[in-house]
Amino acid sequence: MAASGDAALKASQAANFDNLNEVVADSKFDRHLRFFNFGYRPLGDDEPVGPRLGPGFPNQDSAQLLFQVIGPTDLTGARVVEVGCGRGGNLWLLRRHYGTAAVVGADIAYKSVAFCRRSMPEGDAQFVVADAERVPLGSGIADAVVSVETSCTYPDIEWFFRDVARMVKVGGHFLYTDLLLTALVDPFVAVLEQLGFELEHRRDITANVCASRDARAARQKLAFGETPDADEVTMAEFVGREGSRLYDSLTDGEHQYTILRFRKAASVEPPAERLLAEPIAALVREQAQLAVELLTIPSR
Amino acid sequence: MADDTFAWVRQRFAEVLEMDPSEINRDSRLADDLDADSIDLIEVVNSAESALGVTVSEEQLYDLETVAQLVELLDQLRGA
Numbered sequence: 001m002a003a004s005g006d007a008a009l010k011a012s013q014a015a016n017f018d019n020l021n022e023v024v025a026d027s028k029f030d031r032h033l034r035f036f037n038f039g040y041r042p043l044g045d046d047e048p049v050g051p052r053l054g055p056g057f058p059n060q061d062s063a064q065l066l067f068q069v070i071g072p073t074d075l076t077g078a079r080v081v082e083v084g085c086g087r088g089g090n091l092w093l094l095r096r097h098y099g100t101a102a103v104v105g106a107d108i109a110y111k112s113v114a115f116c117r118r119s120m121p122e123g124d125a126q127f128v129v130a131d132a133e134r135v136p137l138g139s140g141i142a143d144a145v146v147s148v149e150t151s152c153t154y155p156d157i158e159w160f161f162r163d164v165a166r167m168v169k170v171g172g173h174f175l176y177t178d179l180l181l182t183a184l185v186d187p188f189v190a191v192l193e194q195l196g197f198e199l200e201h202r203r204d205i206t207a208n209v210c211a212s213r214d215a216r217a218a219r220q221k222l223a224f225g226e227t228p229d230a231d232e233v234t235m236a237e238f239v240g241r242e243g244s245r246l247y248d249s250l251t252d253g254e255h256q257y258t259i260l261r262f263r264k265a266a267s268v269e270p271p272a273e274r275l276l277a278e279p280i281a282a283l284v285r286e287q288a289q290l291a292v293e294l295l296t297i298p299s300r
Numbered sequence: 301m302a303d304d305t306f307a308w309v310r311q312r313f314a315e316v317l318e319m320d321p322s323e324i325n326r327d328s329r330l331a332d333d334l335d336a337d338s339i340d341l342i343e344v345v346n347s348a349e350s351a352l353g354v355t356v357s358e359e360q361l362y363d364l365e366t367v368a369q370l371v372e373l374l375d376q377l378r379g380a
Contacts (some may be wrong), residue, residue, distance in 0.1 A: 028343075
């Protein structure tokens, strides 16, 4: 079961993002701000992939991150669940450009879910306030589960992986990306394989994400509007501005921003015993604690 | 396309992008010619909503490519 401190950590995480929603609500960009992730920028001769978006679409790099994660996966007619959906940017794009039949967003922050419900009131979009390690959705309901830059905040991530395996149909997909301690990536892949997934694609995109932050962080900060001086350090973390701890983790060699694309090959009865070894589980918890610490807005 | 709408849009873009209005014409492409990004465009559209009494949906805003398209959209919304 979950460690005793995890509930407090999750409450802090929810409060952090509820607070960020309050900051954004005061901004003239509020209704357009649908992403909190670091984005992806093609490098060298690489071209953007996925649907072409007009220049007025906010957070082009965040959209490109989603398109890179989806890759060639066909989501036409699919029911897609996003765990950690934030303000719903990914699901907004999926509904508009990928022909999904239904989308379901789950997020721990009530105010993010409320924003999603306001901005996507249509019947094919549903949103729930949920703990990512105890998602209150049925088994086998998803053709695909999407997770973008959110799992690094989960203190007991194995439960998230078990829930993903439970929700995805056989033949369905788990489309996953995050900035993780490099030492965690192989163990995470191993756990997901034990839960019935086959790894179809793995790519280190750290340089692309770093390029996005170099190009966009300062500009993106403007979209958050005016913040009290005491919040500047935290806001720099939220947007991954150069000099922030999270920006540094893109270049320290100890972290890797990785795309992992899985297909569920078989239905597996999850074992009673833990799949992640305790030293790895401890690293996961440390990573989540650090994320909460960095993203806590001190004046709220 | 109403000339007054174009004049208003050009002036507002000039202020937001810190350019001379004469550098902005109807066919200017927002990204390629003006180097405007979504934040710039939202600034202009937010101003237009207040000044012209219109509401621009996200879908309408996100597909805009040129100054002319924005002017036409604002004229449509104003019933010009």
